[in-house]
Amino acid sequence: TFILLTFLFNIAMPAHAEDGYEAWLRYQPVSEPKLRKSYQQQLSGIVSEGNSLTLHTAVAELQRGLNGLLAKPVTVSKKLSNNVLVVGTPASSSLIASLDLSNRLSALGNEGYLIENTRVNKRNVTIIAANTDVGVLYGSFHLLRLLQTQQSLENISLSSAPKLQHRVVNHWDNLNRLVERGYAGLSLWDWGTLPEHKSQRYEDYARINASLGINGTVINNVNADPRVLSDQFLQKIAALADVFRPYGIKVYLSINYNSPRAFGDLDTADPLDPRVAKWWQERTKKVYDYIPDFG
Numbered sequence: 001t002f003i004l005l006t007f008l009f010n011i012a013m014p015a016h017a018e019d020g021y022e023a024w025l026r027y028q029p030v031s032e033p034k035l036r037k038s039y040q041q042q043l044s045g046i047v048s049e050g051n052s053l054t055l056h057t058a059v060a061e062l063q064r065g066l067n068g069l070l071a072k073p074v075t076v077s078k079k080l081s082n083n084v085l086v087v088g089t090p091a092s093s094s095l096i097a098s099l100d101l102s103n104r105l106s107a108l109g110n111e112g113y114l115i116e117n118t119r120v121n122k123r124n125v126t127i128i129a130a131n132t133d134v135g136v137l138y139g140s141f142h143l144l145r146l147l148q149t150q151q152s153l154e155n156i157s158l159s160s161a162p163k164l165q166h167r168v169v170n171h172w173d174n175l176n177r178l179v180e181r182g183y184a185g186l187s188l189w190d191w192g193t194l195p196e197h198k199s200q201r202y203e204d205y206a207r208i209n210a211s212l213g214i215n216g217t218v219i220n221n222v223n224a225d226p227r228v229l230s231d232q233f234l235q236k237i238a239a240l241a242d243v244f245r246p247y248g249i250k251v252y253l254s255i256n257y258n259s260p261r262a263f264g265d266l267d268t269a270d271p272l273d274p275r276v277a278k279w280w281q282e283r284t285k286k287v288y289d290y291i292p293d294f295g
Helices: 002-012 033-042 053-069 102-106 133-148 200-210 231-247 274-290
Strands: 045-048 075-077 084-088 113-120 123-129 157-160 168-170 216-218 250-252
Touching (some): 045 053, 053 084, 053 133, 053 231, 084 133, 113 133, 123 133, 133 157, 133 200, 200 231, 231 250
Parallel strands (some): 045 075, 084 123
Antiparallel strands (some): 113 123, 113 157
16 A cells, blocks of 8 residues: 555656755745845845946846746846946946945955945945955855845845955866766866867856855866876867956966976976976966966
8 A cells, every 4th residue: 555655646746856056056946935025025126237247147147047036037138217226346336336345345446345225316225245246256146145045135234355365276177078987977078079069068057166266276186197288188178268267267377397207398397498398387377378367
C-alpha cells in the first residue's frame, strides 16, 4: 500500500527542476503577500540615465530580480515619477547629482554605495547611489538581497563599502581543462572554443561573483603552464576579460618563472640576468596590450 501511495503521489506532484545553478540569484516571488505589495508600491519602476556597460548590467540585474521577486513587470525609464528606484552616480545621473551626496559618497571609495529613501524633484523615491558604476552594481545586488530576505524598505538609509581592496577567487585550473586534485570536474574555461565562442556560463560565473563583491579572478593553476603567456592563450584570456569587465572583475594569472627558457627564447630563467628581466618586461607589456585592465 505504501509503495502504491508513493507512486500515485509522485504522479500527482511532478518534481520541479532545481539543480542549484542559479544559487542565491533565483529571484522567486516574495512569499508574504502584504510585504510583496509594499515592495511593488515602493519600487514601481527603475530610472537610469547612464550608458556604460556596467550600469546597463546593474539595471538589467535589477529588472530581472524585481520582475521575479515582485511577480510583475518592472519597466526601465529615464523619466522620473513617484515611487521609483533611481540608480546611478553623480556623473551619470542628473537626479543623483541633484541630491548633493558628494561628502557622503567620498567616504565610500570607488566600490561603496548608498541605498535610501529620499525625495527628488518633490517625488518620493528610493536611490542606489555610488561614486562609480561598479558601486551601483554592488548596491543593486544588496537591494535585491534585502528583498529576498524580506527586509523592510521603509525609511531605509544604509551605506556599505568593501574593507578589502582585492577580493579574489583563485582557480587551480590547467590548460588541458583538468583541475588540480580534480574535485570539481572539468575546468569552466573551454580553451578550445575561445576566443570565438563565449559560453553563457562565463557571464553567469561573473554575475554570481559580483553579487558577492568579488572583484578579481586568477583563472589558472599556481603550477602554471608557460603557454598561458603565449599570444594564442592571451587572446582567449582577453575574451574572458571582456565578459568579466562589466561586472567589475579583473583577470589575474599565475606564471611559470621558467617561461623565458620554456618559450625557447633564452637559455636561462635567472631573474638576475638582464636578458631575463628584459624578457619579462616585454612579455608583461604584451599582456597589458591584450588586457589593458589586467589585474
